[in-house]
Amino acid sequence: xxxxxxxxxxxxxxxxxxxxxxxEDDALIEQKLDSAQSLIENMLGFRLRERFPEGTEIPTDLRxxxxxxxxxxxxxxxxxxERGKPLPFGVSEIIDANRDWSF
Numbered sequence: 001x002x003x004x005x006x007x008x009x010x011x012x013x014x015x016x017x018x019x020x021x022x023x024e025d026d027a028l029i030e031q032k033l034d035s036a037q038s039l040i041e042n043m044l045g046f047r048l049r050e051r052f053p054e055g056t057e058i059p060t061d062l063r064x065x066x067x068x069x070x071x072x073x074x075x076x077x078x079x080x081x082e083r084g085k086p087l088p089f090g091v092s093e094i095i096d097a098n099r100d101w102s103f
Contacts, residue, residue: 004049004054005033005034005037006037006048006058006062006063006066007033007037007063007066007067007070009026009029009030009033011067012029012032012033012067012070012071013026013029015067015071016029016071016074025074028074029070029074032070032071032073032074033066033070035070035073036065036066036067036069036070036073037066039069040062040065040066040069040091040095043095043099044062044095044098044099044100045099045100045101046100048062059098061094061097061098062094062098064090064094065090065091065094065095068088068089068090068091069087069088069091071088072087072088072091
C-alpha cells in the first residue's frame, strides 16, 4: 500500500457497505486500493502525494475514482468488461479531467 494512500481501508469498507467488524477481506481490499491508486497515478502522469503533499486534500473526484476502480476489481475478480469499456463508468472521465497533459 502506498505510504500515504488516497483512500483508507476503512473508507473503502464504507464505500462497499461493509462494517468495521468485517475484517476477513481487509488484505484483499488493501491490495485492490493499492492497485487502483497505482493505475490511476500512471494514467494521470503524476503521483497523488507528489501533487497533493501531506496536509493538502486529494480532490474528492480522484478519491472517488480510486474507490470506484477498487470496488470494480473487488466485485469482478475475473477479467470482466463491457465491450469498449475497460474501466468502470466515470473513472476515465475523472482521470481525463485531472490528467497532466504536459510533455
